[in-house]
Structure formats: C-alpha cells, structure tokens
Amino acid sequence: MTRLFGELQQRNFACCDVQSATQCSILTTLAREGDQTLTALTRTLNLDKAWLSRSTDDLVEQGLLAKTPHPGDRRALLLRLTDAGQSAARDLDAQLNTQSARVLARLPEEDRAAALRLLTSLGAALQAELNGEAGCGC
Numbered sequence: 621m622t623r624l625f626g627e628l629q630q631r632n633f634a635c636c637d638v639q640s641a642t643q644c645s646i647l648t649t650l651a652r653e654g655d656q657t658l659t660a661l662t663r664t665l666n667l668d669k670a671w672l673s674r675s676t677d678d679l680v681e682q683g684l685l686a687k688t689p690h691p692g693d694r695r696a697l698l699l700r701l702t703d704a705g706q707s708a709a710r711d712l713d714a715q716l717n718t719q720s721a722r723v724l725a726r727l728p729e730e731d732r733a734a735a736l737r738l739l740t741s742l743g744a745a746l747q748a749e750l751n752g753e754a755g756c757g758c
Contacts, residue, residue, distance in 0.1 A: 632719050642667065642675045644712055647684065647701065651709035655698045657690060684708055 630641055645665055650656065653664065658676065662669045676699055679685035684705035690696035701709060724732055 647709040
C-alpha cells in the first residue's frame with residue numbers, strides 16, 4: 621500500500637512545475653507550516669541537509685523561494701515562499717486533492733465514508749505517535 625501510494629505521488633510530482641519531488645515537498649511543507657530555517661526543514665522532511673540545501677537553492681533560482689535573515693538569529697536564514705512559490709504550492713495542493721478524490725471515487729460508495737473515517741483516525745494516531753516520547757522503537 622505504501623509503495624503504491626509513493627509511486628502515485630511520484631507520478632503526480634512529475635506533473636509539478638518544479639524539477640523534483642523534493643522541491644514539491646519543500647513547497648507544500650512551507651505552504652502548510654510557514655517559514656523555516658534549513659535545519660528545521662531538514663528535520664521536518666527527514667532529508668539530508670546538503671541535498672535539501674541544493675534543492676532550496678534551485679527553488680531560489682526559479683523564483684519560488686527566498687532566503688531572508690532570521691530575526692532572532694543572525695547566523696541563520698529563513699526559507700520563505702515567494703508569491704510565485706505560494707501559487708505553485710496551491711496548484712500542487714489542488715493536484716494532490718484531485719488525485720485523492722479520483723482514488724476515493726474508485727471505491728464503492730458505501731466504502732468511501734468508512735475509508736475517510738479510517739484515514740482520519742489513522743492520521744490522528746500517527747500524529748499522536750509522532751508527538752509522543754516513545755523513542756525510535758528499535
């Protein structure tokens with residue numbers, strides 16, 4: 621299930637106006653969570669900092685992202701979506717929502733409400749696990 625979902629997401633990201641799935645993830649994360657430092661975004665996305673730095677540099681070159689001084693730490697920069705970046709993130713979000721609606725529409729009508737309830741509950745359970753202090757579980 622995870623593999624199929626990941627494959628579908630990769631296919632959708634290929635339609636994104638930016639060049640990679642990482643860049644799409646950066647756009648959607650900053651649109652959802654607001655400005656972040658590179659270090660914070662690295663933690664949020666669980667990606668290599670050097671890889672993420674190159675990806676953010678590419679987004680700056682494309683005019684989708686700006687790096688601005690952090691008001692509380694002059695050594696750090698905040699990553700902020702430009703107007704064009706916000707527009708690209710909205711477009712991507714709409715594409716992802718359309719994709720989700722298409723997938724749900726393939727379910728029998730009586731199963732859709734149950735699937736939505738289950739996904740909502742699963743999302744809440746996953747978030748609770750992330751917010752907990754259980755450690756890595758290894």
